[in-house]
Amino acid sequence: MSLITLVKERDVADQIGRVFKRPRLEASVPLLVPPGSRRFTLVGTAFDYLLRFYIKRINPFAVDRKWVAEGALSDPFSPILHDAIYDPYTQTNEYKQTDQTRAVERIIHKAKCEHDAYIQSGRITDELLTSVLCLAQIDPMMRAGYVDRELGLTHEEDVQDLKQMISIAKPQYFKARDLCLLNPRFGKASQLVGGADADLFLDDTLIDIKVTTKLELHSETLHQLIGYVALNAISAIGDTTPRPVIAKAGVYFARHGYLFTFQISELIEGAAFESFVIWFQERARQKSAGPSRTM
Helix, strand or coil, X not given: CCHHHHHHCHHHHHHHXXXXXXXXXXXXXXXXXXXXXXXXXXXXXXXXXHHHXXXXXXXXXXXXXXXXXXXXXXXXXXXXXXXXEEECCCCEEXXXXXHHHHHHHHHHHHHHHHHHHHHXXXXXXXXXXXXXXXXXXXXXXXXXXXCCCXXXXXXHHHHHHHHHHHHCCCHHHHCCCCCEEXXXXXXXXXXXXXXXXXXXXXXXXXXXXXXXXXXCCCHHHHHHHHHHHHHHHHCCHHHCCCCCCCCEXXXXXXXXXXXXXXXXXHCCCHHHHHHHHHHHHHHHHHHHHCCCCCC
């Protein structure tokens, strides 16, 4: 189970629809960067990495965590690790070297070098863009147990796609005053739902990143954002002390260069939200305990 799985449950989606108002996205913004290929998921994941690098550069105090791709060489459930043995002294898994592990090692090492060079210079190079595309090829290993047959190979149209999308990103959208969390989790609350990591949190605003051609707020995206807000009420986002208030949430539409946000207080009153969090937490416990049932 994950948060996405949970909010797709019919009774959970129905409950959210009953107690939360739906924000209106009425902006008329043109599609500035049409897709260069049909590798939509790959490019979307690669842009998530690239935008986090971009945000880290304009917010040097940003708190990042280990890349999902790095788990391919450390997580005991990684599909490319064989006969891994945990070393308590180094707190790492000693694994058998294979062609796949060596390829992943090269990709991650190069990506770290390109990341560090970008943070220093601010230059978006083709090498940086190919590196995030390769990182994006590794992510499905950890999220779905799938190994990309083209691991380490990239396509020029995808490189250009990323270059155009990052060129229209507005720094004022992503400049934080005090707090910037990249790909944060929600402590024990993430464990409660079997996994939950948001894209971005800036000061008091939770942002989901979408690389889609349509400027629409889908119910699934809205429900996921509401789920994150509920998780923060259970366990602080990023394990931050004191617990941050998520006053706003929204979506950054990367192909439009547009950030849409809304006030949480406009969707639900405080007392009703507290009741929802209690219901949501209990529903998550039931879901993790066994087969779902309608409430």
